[in-house]
Amino acid sequence: xxxxxxxxxxxxxxxxxxxxxxxxxxxxxxxxxxxxxxxxxxxxxxxxxxxxxxxxxxxxxxxxxxxxxxxxxxxxxxxxxxxxxxxxxxxxxxxxxxxxxxxxxxxxxxxxxxxxxxxxxxxxxxxxxxxxxxxxxxxxxxxxxxxxxxxxxxxxxxxxxxxxxxxxxxxxxxxxxxxxxxxxxxxxxxxxxxxxxxxxxxxxxxxxxxxxxxxxxxxxxxxxxxxxxxxxxxxxxxxxxxxxxxxxxxxxxxxxxxxxxxxxxxxxxxxxxxxxxxxxxxxxxxxxxxxxxxxxxxxxxxxxxxxxxxxxxxxxxxxxxxxxxxxxxxxxxxxxxxxxxxxxxxxxxxxxxxxxxxxxxxxxxxxxxxxxxxxxxxxxxxxxxxxxxxxxxxxxxxxxxxxxxxxxxxxxxxxxxxxxxxxxxxxxxxxxxxxxxxxxxxxxxxxxxxxxxxxxxxxxxxxxxxxxxxxxxxxxxxxx
Amino acid sequence: xxxxxxxxxxxxxxxxxxxxxxxxxxxxxxxxxxxxxxxxxxxxxxxxxxxxxxxxxxxxxxxxxxxxxxxxxxxxxxxxxxxxxxxxxxxxxxxxxxxxxxxxxxxxxxxxxxxxxxxxxxxxxxxxxxxxxxxxxxxxxxxxxxxxxxxxxxxxxxxxxxxxxxxxxxxxxxxxxxxxxxxxxxxxxxxxxxxxxxxxxxxxxxxxxxxxxxxxxxxxxxxxxxxxxxxxxxxxxxxxxxxxxxxxxxxxxxxxxxxxxxxxxxxxxxxxxxxxxxxxxxxxxxxxxxxxxxxxxxxxxxxxxxxxxxxxxxxxxxxxxxxxxxxxxxxxxxxxxxxxxxxxxxxxxxxxxxxxxxxxxxxxxxxxxxxxxxxxxxxxxxxxxxxxxxxxxxxxxxxxxxxxxxxxxxxxxxxxxxxxxxxxxxxxxxxxxxxxxxxxxxxxxxxxxxxxxxxxxxxxxxxxxxxxxxxxxxxxxxxx
Numbered sequence: 001x002x003x004x005x006x007x008x009x010x011x012x013x014x015x016x017x018x019x020x021x022x023x024x025x026x027x028x029x030x031x032x033x034x035x036x037x038x039x040x041x042x043x044x045x046x047x048x049x050x051x052x053x054x055x056x057x058x059x060x061x062x063x064x065x066x067x068x069x070x071x072x073x074x075x076x077x078x079x080x081x082x083x084x085x086x087x088x089x090x091x092x093x094x095x096x097x098x099x100x101x102x103x104x105x106x107x108x109x110x111x112x113x114x115x116x117x118x119x120x121x122x123x124x125x126x127x128x129x130x131x132x133x134x135x136x137x138x139x140x141x142x143x144x145x146x147x148x149x150x151x152x153x154x155x156x157x158x159x160x161x162x163x164x165x166x167x168x169x170x171x172x173x174x175x176x177x178x179x180x181x182x183x184x185x186x187x188x189x190x191x192x193x194x195x196x197x198x199x200x201x202x203x204x205x206x207x208x209x210x211x212x213x214x215x216x217x218x219x220x221x222x223x224x225x226x227x228x229x230x231x232x233x234x235x236x237x238x239x240x241x242x243x244x245x246x247x248x249x250x251x252x253x254x255x256x257x258x259x260x261x262x263x264x265x266x267x268x269x270x271x272x273x274x275x276x277x278x279x280x281x282x283x284x285x286x287x288x289x290x291x292x293x294x295x296x297x298x299x300x301x302x303x304x305x306x307x308x309x310x311x312x313x314x315x316x317x318x319x320x321x322x323x324x325x326x327x328x329x330x331x332x333x334x335x336x337x338x339x340x341x342x343x344x345x346x347x348x349x350x351x352x353x354x355x356x357x358x359x360x361x362x363x364x365x366x367x368x369x370x371x372x373x374x375x376x377x378x379x380x381x382x383x384x385x386x387x388x389x390x391x392x393x394x395x396x397x398x399x400x401x402x403x404x405x406x407x408x409x410x411x412x413x414x415x416x417x418x419x420x421x422x423x424x425x426x427x428x429x430x431x432x433x434x435x436x437x438x439x440x441x442x443x444x445x446x447x448x449x450x451x452x453x454x455x456x457x458x459x460x461x462x463x464x465x466x467x468x469x470x471x472x473x474x475x476x477x478x479x480x
Numbered sequence: 481x482x483x484x485x486x487x488x489x490x491x492x493x494x495x496x497x498x499x500x501x502x503x504x505x506x507x508x509x510x511x512x513x514x515x516x517x518x519x520x521x522x523x524x525x526x527x528x529x530x531x532x533x534x535x536x537x538x539x540x541x542x543x544x545x546x547x548x549x550x551x552x553x554x555x556x557x558x559x560x561x562x563x564x565x566x567x568x569x570x571x572x573x574x575x576x577x578x579x580x581x582x583x584x585x586x587x588x589x590x591x592x593x594x595x596x597x598x599x600x601x602x603x604x605x606x607x608x609x610x611x612x613x614x615x616x617x618x619x620x621x622x623x624x625x626x627x628x629x630x631x632x633x634x635x636x637x638x639x640x641x642x643x644x645x646x647x648x649x650x651x652x653x654x655x656x657x658x659x660x661x662x663x664x665x666x667x668x669x670x671x672x673x674x675x676x677x678x679x680x681x682x683x684x685x686x687x688x689x690x691x692x693x694x695x696x697x698x699x700x701x702x703x704x705x706x707x708x709x710x711x712x713x714x715x716x717x718x719x720x721x722x723x724x725x726x727x728x729x730x731x732x733x734x735x736x737x738x739x740x741x742x743x744x745x746x747x748x749x750x751x752x753x754x755x756x757x758x759x760x761x762x763x764x765x766x767x768x769x770x771x772x773x774x775x776x777x778x779x780x781x782x783x784x785x786x787x788x789x790x791x792x793x794x795x796x797x798x799x800x801x802x803x804x805x806x807x808x809x810x811x812x813x814x815x816x817x818x819x820x821x822x823x824x825x826x827x828x829x830x831x832x833x834x835x836x837x838x839x840x841x842x843x844x845x846x847x848x849x850x851x852x853x854x855x856x857x858x859x860x861x862x863x864x865x866x867x868x869x870x871x872x873x874x875x876x877x878x879x880x881x882x883x884x885x886x887x888x889x890x891x892x893x894x895x896x897x898x899x900x901x902x903x904x905x906x907x908x909x910x911x912x913x914x915x916x917x918x919x920x921x922x923x924x925x926x927x928x929x930x931x932x933x934x935x936x937x938x939x940x941x942x943x944x945x946x947x948x949x950x951x952x953x954x955x956x957x958x959x960x
Contacts (some may be wrong), residue, residue, distance in 0.1 A: 032549075032550060032599075033554060033557075034554060034585070035548060037552060039548070039600055040547060040548035040549075041547060042545030045545070049546060049547070064526070065522035065526075066526070067519065067521060067522055067525055068520035068525055068528070069519050069520075070512060070514060070517035070518070070519070071513055071551070071589075071622075071637065072573075073516060086637035090579050090659055091579055092578065093552075093575050093577075093578040094576070094578065095573050095574065096574070096576065097574040097576070098571075098572065098573040098574060098624035098625060099570050099571055099572070100569075100570060103591075105514070107514065109551075111574070116900060118511075119513070120509055120511070120512065121509060123509070135522070142551075144578035144579035146579060157550055157551065226886040234902070419547065448667055456797075
């Protein structure tokens with residue numbers, strides 16, 4: 001079936017297509033009037049809330065408990081960890097006045113919460129019995145990005161979860177980093193998203209981290225979206241904020257810590273960008289405005305029988321636990337098809353006089369844009385199958401894309417060729433920042449994303465760019 | 481059974497008791513270091529998250545959809561509705577610099593979101609088909625309170641939900657006000673909280689509202705806590721922000737609007753303050769750190785049989801869907817009892833050699849502080865009964881308190897006597913602000929809370945304070 005899209009085509013101009021879908025599917029409104037800040041409309045918040053619940057559920061099963069720290073952090077706290085403040089001082093929103101008066105202590109809007117959290121951790125953790133301490137908060141963070149802002153991809157108000165975990169030993173903390181990766185993996189499975197993991201290069205780590213893992217989702221246009229990061233902080237923050245605990249052996253020790261920041265807004269962006277097609281959003285069950293929309297196909301003289309059949313089906317489908325709506329508005333069937341497809345509603349049930357006469361229904365599935373007709377009595381069973389099947393289809397497409405997009409380069413020419421072809425490049429890398437900078441310039445923005453975690457730690461061969469011995473195999477890609 | 485509390489007694493000094501419970505039950509940490517901002521620890525967030533889910537569920541069933549507006553509002557927006565800016569200008573946190581640079585447009589942290597919402601409503605609402613528009617957001621708001629701050633009761637970061645509803649007619653908007661009251665009622669039923677409704681006096685309305693309903697929960701010490709408000713805004717905001725729609729008759733009209741602000745932090749405060757006793761928190765199922773805690777009562781030589789029985793019960797109770805923990809720490813049974821009672825865990829299961837030998841368990845319920853012993857085979861069935869019964873007990877106590885605390889006054893002497901006795905006063909009222917001010921001074925802080933909604937609109941008799949004819953029957957109480 002031909003897509004009914006009237007907007008830009010995803011394959012022609014991904015950026016235009018993305019903005020069109022954000023607006024046409026009523027996800028975001030970018031007209032708020034403050035640069036970098038957008039309004040999340042109900043269709044976006046349904047997905048956002050769902051992603052938050054998935055992540056929170058996984059984190060709680062992994063032993064984290066929810067906390068909430070203030071949105072404001074005293075500027076003096078920010079200054080306690082040198083690398084950290086360097087990384088963020090150019091980006092913070094400052095609060096210096098309130099209620100018409102100068103504040104005694106300047107505050108910043110949280111750009112991330114380590115410097116809010118660790119002074120409290122120092123009060124809470126006194127003995128080994130208080131560890132591990134595993135917390136998360138579901139909040140927005142605020143960073144005054146100086147580059148061009150872009151809805152969901154680069155904004156100044158950023159929806160995420162941040163975990164803050166403290167452990168008595170390095171071993172437990174490093175195991176946590178892998179557990180965080182598992183959390184991201186399970187949630188992405190539920191969202192049908194494939195991703196790759198990069199151990200970020202030293203100059204790209206989180207300010208204050210020992211090492212950082214980044215999760216990148218590949219997009220059809222060759223970009224990647226970073227949807228989250230986990231950082232092994234070792235004792236950077238626990239030392240800076242004087243956290244110590246009395247160990248089992250009666251000696252005072254410094255604990256070590258990790259943090260994990262799945263970006264909920266960015267996961268929303270990845271869902272939209274990965275699954276969507278020229279007709280708009282494509283969503284698995286439970287995330288669109290409705291799971292199923294019934295559209296009556298009226299013919300003169302048969303209105304009543306179609307109408308009553310639609311009402312009967314609405315009861316039946318809704319009663320089976322699906323979020324089902326009947327679109328009995330005055331619009332033509334064609335405009336209804338268009339509107340619900342843009343919004344990514346997984347299934348459309350079409351009911352006309354023919355269906356009524358034969359006790360059948362026609363079901364359109366959004367992912368494959370195909371129709372099938374079935375007996376009414378088979379509808380619910382088939383719907384159950386389609387629910388699982390559609391998620392599998394979306395997940396498989398994303399996996400396929402990840403495989404197809406990754407190509408290996410061993411020479412400089414291959415690197416520039418693959419970048420020109422919008423591939424994600426895997427290559428041996430010497431580990432020099434200078435090389436990474438050269439690649440970026442030569443390819444109009446391709447970044448060394450970091451060591452590929454699915455490769456063995458010790459690569460054979462040389463850096464594809466400079467020819468010196470490779471220290472690791474890295475991903476190189478253009479990131480939003 | 482005697483309370484095991486070691487802290488201040490609730491009946492002796494409510495304020496001290498409240499602070500003690502916040503700290504001892506590990507609910508809040510007030511040592512964050514920024515006045516009016518506190519850290520919500522996991523035991524508080526479990527209750528907060530539960531209250532949010534209850535409210536969100538009720539609001540969605542009533543046709544609201546979730547949105548999210550930015551935390552920052554351009555100062556120029558704030559100034560568009562005169563009464564509104566007057567009400568909030570002395571309380572806002574200002575952002576004038578970010579990333580080291582002066583901002584072109586000054587921003588405020590949202591003290592409430594009408595002035596963020598209505599410019600967007602003006603873009604979204606063009607025709608009668610766009611109405612009603614019913615939205616909510618679950619966020620914190622920021623008000624630089626100049627009075628002494630107090631955790632949960634008067635802070636500068638305030639957790640709530642705010643709805644913003646727009647209707648084509650006044651009738652529908654005024655019906656919404658009553659629907660909001662129903663939402664508050666249903667959630668309070670689930671929390672076991674009784675409340676009274678006051679139609680606030682004109683000088684106490686929300687800045688910009690036509691009228692405001694406030695929901696007050698009575699406390700044992702005679703105070704009330706306002707846990708939420710609903711405002712009929714008529715066309716104040718829709719006019720100020722030029723919202724108009726094309727009606728069915730083809731004429732442009734101005735819609736009318738409402739907002740509802742259930743205070744989630746204040747509902748948490750009401751739960752703590754209403755249900756708690758000298759032993760600490762008392763909570764219904766689903767809100768404490770655990771629903772059930774098993775405490776082994778060890779005797780020398782019998783450790784193994786008690787230990788294995790406890791493990792067996794943990795499986796059994798956890799398997800039945802309760803959040804059950806086994807406290808096998810090194811602490812004495814007495815300290816365990818104390819610690820879990822302070823945290824309000826609904827049921828404690830005690831298992832000693834006697835219980836093992838007789839295949840029985842002893843169950844302690846937190847609300848009545850009573851123990852009962854039952855055959856192991858009866859445990860799950862009894863637990864199911866206790867779950868419902870404990871919520872009923874808590875709800876009945878709150879209802880009883882509301883009834884007992886309300887007394888009617890018809891003379892000035894009765895007003896001051898009842899205030900001295902820490903009652904909530906019901907009285908005829910002339911409607912004059914001067915009278916309300918006099919009452920406040922004479923009673924050390926009692927406020928006319930507004931017209932009592934459970935009384936007929938036209939009272940007989942006179943103002944209890946000044947003797948002039950009464951215009952309405954009001955509540956008078958000391959509010960946190």
